[in-house]
Amino acid sequence: MTGFRDQLVHWFEEHKRDLPWRRTSDPYRIWVSEVMLQQTRVDTVIPYYNNFVQKFPTLQDLAYAEEQDILKAWEGLGYYSRVRNLQTAVREVVEHYGGKVPDTKKEISQLKGVGPYTAGAVLSIAYHKPEPAVDGNVMRVISRVLLIEEDIGKAKTRPIFENALAEMISPDKPSEFNQGLMELGALVCTPKSPGCLLCPVREHCRAYHAGKEKSLPIKEKKTKVTVKDMAAIVLRNKQGEVLIQRRPDTGLLAKLWQFPNVEVAKGTESEQECLQEFFRSELEISVKIEKAVQKVEHVFSHLVWNITVYEGTLLSDKEGTSEDMRWVDENSIESYPFPVSHQKIIEQQIRR
DNA sequence: GATTCGTGGGA
DNA sequence: TTCCCAAGAAT
Numbered sequence: 517m518t519g520f521r522d523q524l525v526h527w528f529e530e531h532k533r534d535l536p537w538r539r540t541s542d543p544y545r546i547w548v549s550e551v552m553l554q555q556t557r558v559d560t561v562i563p564y565y566n567n568f569v570q571k572f573p574t575l576q577d578l579a580y581a582e583e584q585d586i587l588k589a590w591e592g593l594g595y596y597s598r599v600r601n602l603q604t605a606v607r608e609v610v611e612h613y614g615g616k617v618p619d620t621k622k623e624i625s626q627l628k629g630v631g632p633y634t635a636g637a638v639l640s641i642a643y644h645k646p647e648p649a650v651d652g653n654v655m656r657v658i659s660r661v662l663l664i665e666e667d668i669g670k671a672k673t674r675p676i677f678e679n680a681l682a683e684m685i686s687p688d689k690p691s692e693f694n695q696g697l698m699e700l701g702a703l704v705c706t707p708k709s710p711g712c713l714l715c716p717v718r719e720h721c722r723a724y725h726a727g728k729e730k731s732l733p734i735k736e737k738k739t740k741v742t743v744k745d746m747a748a749i750v751l752r753n754k755q756g757e758v759l760i761q762r763r764p765d766t767g768l769l770a771k772l773w774q775f776p777n778v779e780v781a782k783g784t785e786s787e788q789e790c791l792q793e794f795f796r797s798e799l800e801i802s803v804k805i806e807k808a809v810q811k812v813e814h815v816f817s818h819l820v821w822n823i824t825v826y827e828g829t830l831l832s833d834k835e836g837t838s839e840d841m842r843w844v845d846e847n848s849i850e851s852y853p854f855p856v857s858h859q860k861i862i863e864q865q866i867r868r
Numbered sequence: 869g870a871t872t873c874g875t876g877g878g879a
Numbered sequence: 880t881t882c883c884c885a886a887g888a889a890t
Contacts, residue, residue: 549886550886551886551887552886553885553886553887554885554886554887554888555873555874555875555884555885555886555887555888556874556875556876556885556886557875557876557877557884557885557886558885558886559876559877560875560876560877560885561886592874592875592876593874593875594873594874594875594876595873595874595875595887595888596873596874597873597888597889598873598887598888601888601889628888628889629887629888629889630888631887631888631889632887632888633886633887633888634886634887634888637886649886651885651886651887652884652885652886652887653885653886654886670869670870671869671870672869694886695886698886701886702885702886707883707884707885708878708879708883709879735883738882738883738884767872767873768872768873768874769873769874770873814874814875815874815875815876816872816873816874816875817872817873817874817875818871818872818873819872819873855874855875856874856875856876
């Protein structure tokens with residue numbers, strides 16, 4: 517009877533998908549792919565990865581790039597701190613490691629945005645080091661194989677899997693072993709109705725033998741979301757330019773651009789009055805709110821924006837100046853990174 | 869240790 | 880429709 521390890525590696529080598537980041541041995545590109553793949557599906561990542569490595573072919577290209585340009589390349593992918601942290605990290609690599617991605621767990625783990633999973637993934641895939649890379653797939657697969665009933669939603673559970681994998685991982689082919697676990701989780705050992713009859717390591721799976729594969733892994737319920745009513749405005753001046761605003765440096769959608777907007781607390785003044793007051797206090801300008809033209813819902817992990825979009829025109833002669841506000845013509849707006857909800861506003865209100 | 873960070877797809 | 884989720888990390 518062949519071991520779990522060899523059967524998994526063999527299955528991976530026979531069945532692995534042809535993915536762009538599997539065609540390179542460049543640690544930088546493998547790193548980029550791993551950051552993009554954090555909490556993000558393979559099919560979503562593929563076009564972003566191809567575009568990103570075309571725009572920033574080397575670690576140095578990314579290190580010296582403009583922040584707005586890297587955010588634009590990330591536009592629509594979500595979790596935007598990932599790409600800002602990645603640039604911070606590659607700059608650190610240029611400064612302290614001569615432009616070569618470090619190949620030790622201690623060094624690579626100190627880089628911004630590189631946690632236990634990404635460290636293990638880059639070390640094993642790019643440098644063939646026998647380090648575990650525990651992501652959601654791996655916890656699901658291993659929880660079934662070893663019948664581990666700990667809550668995978670809790671932080672203290674992950675070391676349980678890392679310790680178990682330390683004794684399972686292939687010393688000769690750690691890259692294929694780790695990717696094999698993830699590939700198996702993506703293609704066969706799926707969250708709902710896993711394909712056990714197609715599984716290359718079924719004979720080693722305790723959950724399968726116990727008939728518990730569908731009830732694993734154990735995961736706690738999610739937290740409830742809060743809903744916010746927002747009013748946004750496409751405000752034009754006499755030249756036909758549109759006013760956009762840059763979001764703060766930290767927090768939700770940091771450093772992305774948006775149409776000026778306010779939160780409308782329940783049971784207060786009207787949305788129009790909230791917008792009027794916003795421009796009076798922030799820019800000391802007066803505007804005419806024409807009408808509501810669109811409704812946009814933006815669903816986040818733990819938050820929902822219900823946005824009503826208004827049209828408006830600038831009444832004051834002066835345009836109002838602020839660090840984070842800018843009048844742009846309708847062509848150059850394409851070069852600014854926007855969150856998806858405001859991309860929908862651009863589609864409907866600008867590209868007409 | 870619990871929350872905060874996006875988005876789109878599928879059951 | 881609603882819910883869950885997908886190659887997590889920072890705070």
